[in-house]
Amino acid sequence: MISLMIAIPLLFAFVSIVFKGLAKYALPFIVLLNILILLIASTPVVENIGGWKAPFGISLVLDDASYYVVLVVNLIFLLLSLIPQIIDKGYDTIILLLLTSTNGLVLTGDLFNSFVFIEITAAAAYILAYHRNNPYGAFKYLIIGGISGSFYLLGTIFSYVGAGSLNMAHISNNSFGQLTAAIAILFILGLGVEAKLFPLAGWVPDVYASGSSLTPTILGTAITFAIMYLTGRIFITVLHGTFLDVLYILGLLTVIVGEVAALRQDKLLRALAYSSIAQAGLVVAAISLNNIDSLTGAYFHSMNDLTAKFILFPIATVVIKGFEKDRLAGFAFSVASFSLIGFPLFAGFRSKLLIISSAFSAGNYILPAVLFFASIVEAAYLLKWNIKLWFEKSDTSNNIPWNLKTIVLVLSILLLIIGIYPDLYLDASRKIAQSILDTQGYINSVLGGI
Amino acid sequence: MIYYISIILIGIGVYGLLSQKNLFKHLISLALIDTAINLFIVSTGYINGKEAPIYSEFTPIANFVDPLPQALVLTAIVIGVGVLALGAAMLIKIKEKYGTLNVEEIRRGDK
Numbered sequence: 001m002i003s004l005m006i007a008i009p010l011l012f013a014f015v016s017i018v019f020k021g022l023a024k025y026a027l028p029f030i031v032l033l034n035i036l037i038l039l040i041a042s043t044p045v046v047e048n049i050g051g052w053k054a055p056f057g058i059s060l061v062l063d064d065a066s067y068y069v070v071l072v073v074n075l076i077f078l079l080l081s082l083i084p085q086i087i088d089k090g091y092d093t094i095i096l097l098l099l100t101s102t103n104g105l106v107l108t109g110d111l112f113n114s115f116v117f118i119e120i121t122a123a124a125a126y127i128l129a130y131h132r133n134n135p136y137g138a139f140k141y142l143i144i145g146g147i148s149g150s151f152y153l154l155g156t157i158f159s160y161v162g163a164g165s166l167n168m169a170h171i172s173n174n175s176f177g178q179l180t181a182a183i184a185i186l187f188i189l190g191l192g193v194e195a196k197l198f199p200l201a202g203w204v205p206d207v208y209a210s211g212s213s214l215t216p217t218i219l220g221t222a223i224t225f226a227i228m229y230l231t232g233r234i235f236i237t238v239l240h241g242t243f244l245d246v247l248y249i250l251g252l253l254t255v256i257v258g259e260v261a262a263l264r265q266d267k268l269l270r271a272l273a274y275s276s277i278a279q280a281g282l283v284v285a286a287i288s289l290n291n292i293d294s295l296t297g298a299y300f301h302s303m304n305d306l307t308a309k310f311i312l313f314p315i316a317t318v319v320i321k322g323f324e325k326d327r328l329a330g331f332a333f334s335v336a337s338f339s340l341i342g343f344p345l346f347a348g349f350r351s352k353l354l355i356i357s358s359a360f361s362a363g364n365y366i367l368p369a370v371l372f373f374a375s376i377v378e379a380a381y382l383l384k385w386n387i388k389l390w391f392e393k394s395d396t397s398n399n400i401p402w403n404l405k406t407i408v409l410v411l412s413i414l415l416l417i418i419g420i421y422p423d424l425y426l427d428a429s430r431k432i433a434q435s436i437l438d439t440q441g442y443i444n445s446v447l448g449g450i
Numbered sequence: 451m452i453y454y455i456s457i458i459l460i461g462i463g464v465y466g467l468l469s470q471k472n473l474f475k476h477l478i479s480l481a482l483i484d485t486a487i488n489l490f491i492v493s494t495g496y497i498n499g500k501e502a503p504i505y506s507e508f509t510p511i512a513n514f515v516d517p518l519p520q521a522l523v524l525t526a527i528v529i530g531v532g533v534l535a536l537g538a539a540m541l542i543k544i545k546e547k548y549g550t551l552n553v554e555e556i557r558r559g560d561k
Contacts, residue, residue, distance in 0.1 A: 112522055119529045126536055135543035136556055142537050146480045150487050153526055157491050
């Protein structure tokens with residue numbers, strides 16, 4: 001049943017090449033169908049493609065973690081499909097392909113299969129990066145993404161050589177011996193580009209700040225969240241938390257470099273792109289602490305970040321004249337940026353507090369220090385942009401479409417509600433964290449009696 | 451032995467990416483790294499003196515090399531070709547927009 005979530009969008013992606021313009025109207029129904037499949041499924045579901053049993057065939061795994069991640073990804077695509085103005089002609093096929101590969105990336109329980117889905121995601125993302133005639137940024141992304149994909153493949157092959165299997169649960173059950181270090185480093189290189197870690201994130205500002213509102217809205221939210229899930233799954237469930245120190249240091253460096261670079265930008269979109277890098281670094285650093293509270297905080301923060309970015313990026317691309325005539329959009333923008341900074345009573349405050357308290361109880365004082373530094377820098381540049389946009393004089397409005405205005409308003413009210421009653425996001429992220437840490441449960445549910 | 455060849459090829463590819471200014475040479479370096487990794491994958495499944503993994507009357511005993519890496523490398527080659535074709539298409543668009551493929555001249559044109 002859950003393989004339909006990959007098959008149906010792929011089928012419609014092919015159909016939409018022949019019937020141009022159909023995909024735009026089909027997209028909301030496809031995503032609703034996916035959500036319906038999720039609602040009637042009860043975790044854990046393990047589906048063996050072609051009837052081949054787990055370590056030999058490819059299996060799709062829907063446990064608590066992948067359930068909530070797929071749900072969030074599909075909800076983001078649903079919101080995106082309700083703003084059809086920003087999906088240009090011809091790009092609807094790419095959106096369907098991206099939905100296919102992101103669902104597959106999260107659901108798959110096979111390392112080589114996840115490589116294939118990462119490459120499809122990346123190829124769709126290169127084409128999205130080209131949106132609004134940005135070939136140089138897209139080519140830069142293609143080169144660095146292609147190399148990281150190759151290293152991910154090499155890591156997969158090393159784990160086949162080391163553990164004798166490609167199935168994640170089976171690999172987790174076997175041991176690598178001496179190859180563990182090589183595998184972990186290759187996976188850091190392979191996931192670092194999509195996860196926006198510091199030395200590998202040079203493509204992000206060129207791609208996110210090309211002036212298209214479609215590209216950053218989808219790449220910075222759904223894809224980032226799916227990659228964060230995969231990072232946790234591979235490094236904690238499959239590799240049992242080895243080499244997390246490297247990920248921790250890279251994450252902290254990403255936070256510092258991203259925030260300082262964001263402060264120095266004189267274009268709003270570039271500042272938001274660097275802020276997106278910094279938030280990804282914070283999430284990776286929190287994941288690498290490898291305990292239940294820090295993982296909960298990491299995924300909670302990632303959800304808050306993607307909600308805020310879904311407001312900030314579309315508004316930042318359409319607003320050129322300030323908020324004087326668009327007070328509602330301005331309200332949503334301000335709420336989203338306050339949540340990103342982490343002011344009390346906003347959603348970001350809750351997740352940052354959780355990450356800090358989990359770091360303190362693990363005896364770690366460097367992550368909280370970096371987090372405080374990052375929050376101060378964030379407050380500096382986001383408040384600067386808020387003041388600039390609110391006090392700019394203008395006599396015409398920015399022509400923000402009514403559906404985009406409604407969606408950002410609903411999301412900003414959601415951020416306020418999460419700030420007061422965080423249970424909605426907190427429960428989901430706690431389930432994700434528990435399920436990622438529960439290696440033995442994952443192995444049992446996939447391999448069954450073997 | 452063949453491991454060393456693929457490691458050297460990866461090194462040449464990375465060197466090309468870091469040292470060259472022409473974007474087309476970046477794409478060629480990417481192709482080189484792809485090929486090197488495919489070579490490596492095939493070599494991991496190779497066992498000296500064993501036969502191709504096909505059941506027939508001439509091979510009653512399954513004295514085979516590992517067929518899985520060969521299946522994987524087919525998929526990897528297809529993906530690599532797709533990415534290279536996309537990169538070449540983007541190079542044409544870069545040439546149309548900036549009139550050059552040199553990184554430094556493109557950066558100057560952006561400012």
